[in-house]
Amino acid sequence: MTTQDLHFERRGAHQEIAVIRLTRGKKRNALNDGLILSIQKVFETMPEGIRAAVIDGEGEHFCAGLDLSELKERDAGQGVYHSRMWHAALERVQYGPVPVVAALHGAVVGGGLELASACHIRVADETTFYALPEGSRGIFVGGGGAVRIPRLIGAARMADMMFTGRVYNAQDGERIGMAQYLVPQGQSFDKALELAARIAENAPLTNYALMHALPRIAEQPADQGFLTEAMMAAIAQSAPEAKQRVRAFLEGRADKVKKS
Numbered sequence: 247m248t249t250q251d252l253h254f255e256r257r258g259a260h261q262e263i264a265v266i267r268l269t270r271g272k273k274r275n276a277l278n279d280g281l282i283l284s285i286q287k288v289f290e291t292m293p294e295g296i297r298a299a300v301i302d303g304e305g306e307h308f309c310a311g312l313d314l315s316e317l318k319e320r321d322a323g324q325g326v327y328h329s330r331m332w333h334a335a336l337e338r339v340q341y342g343p344v345p346v347v348a349a350l351h352g353a354v355v356g357g358g359l360e361l362a363s364a365c366h367i368r369v370a371d372e373t374t375f376y377a378l379p380e381g382s383r384g385i386f387v388g389g390g391g392a393v394r395i396p397r398l399i400g401a402a403r404m405a406d407m408m409f410t411g412r413v414y415n416a417q418d419g420e421r422i423g424m425a426q427y428l429v430p431q432g433q434s435f436d437k438a439l440e441l442a443a444r445i446a447e448n449a450p451l452t453n454y455a456l457m458h459a460l461p462r463i464a465e466q467p468a469d470q471g472f473l474t475e476a477m478m479a480a481i482a483q484s485a486p487e488a489k490q491r492v493r494a495f496l497e498g499r500a501d502k503v504k505k506s
């Protein structure tokens with residue numbers, strides 16, 4: 247599954263974690279059409295036994311966004327198809343087979359931030375910075391950013407980033423909700439791998455509910471959301487694995503929740 251610009255490997259005690267690395271470091275992991283299609287393919291053909299994934303980027307930066315050298319003249323129809331290609335690929339990341347942890351460092355800009363925002367958890371190191379240079383390049387986000395980024399940081403902050411070229415550093419990015427974790431320089435990959443290993447231990451149906459039901463429930467009107475939640479809860483708790491896990495706790499064989 248490894249291509250020239252995308253590396254795939256299995257990690258973890260049971261080879262249950264997919265590590266997916268952008269390997270176009272010379273171009274700061276800028277996303278050309280081929281790389282976007284490779285990302286889509288890797289999520290569509292995830293091998294059996296993978297329970298979580300980590301995505302990161304080679305070199306000094308996570309991702310410089312759209313490959314601007316491919317931003318050739320497109321008419322409006324071609325522009326729609328191009329954007330929809332990104333949507334299809336990043337939809338496979340967000341609503342794909344396994345939870346995805348993004349390990350961020352350096353530039354997380356433009357389409358790079360759109361890719362990161364399609365992941366389920368973002369871990370940033372201290373070198374991380376976030377920007378949406380589309381605003382100053384005379385274009386607009388087209389990889390789902392207008393939908394996903396406001397859900398992380400709010401539409402007003404996203405508009406400010408695009409109107410003014412504002413760049414958020416790692417600390418401020420974590421404060422406003424770009425990333426759930428902030429770690430020292432060089433440690434985002436290890437932290438992401440640790441979180442992926444923890445996620446992989448969950449009951450698969452719990453992870454499924456968190457990936458596929460929770461974001462949809464959050465978008466539903468409350469009365470519909472409550473009903474969808476009730477149905478998802480009933481399905482999850484009826485799984486044999488849920489019963490075993492609850493029994494293990496009641497019989498003192500499972501970890502208690504510990505104060506952090």
Ligand code: 1HE
Nearest residue numbers: 272273274276310311312313314315353356357379388389
């Ligand atoms: C690129 C790209 C790119 C680097 N497309 N080639 N994204 C942007 O507007 C961000 C543009 N990039 C940058 O601002 C900087 O490159 C970085 C801050 C990310 C990194 O800076 P630096 O000094 O480490 O690298 P560099 O010297 O600028 O770039 C190294 C090489 O990568 C250089 O090519 P070279 O042949 O001269 O070595 C750069 O041209 C190349 N490179 N970024 C093409 N983005 C679905 S719509 C999404 C819309 C967007 O994402 S728009 C935002 C695009």
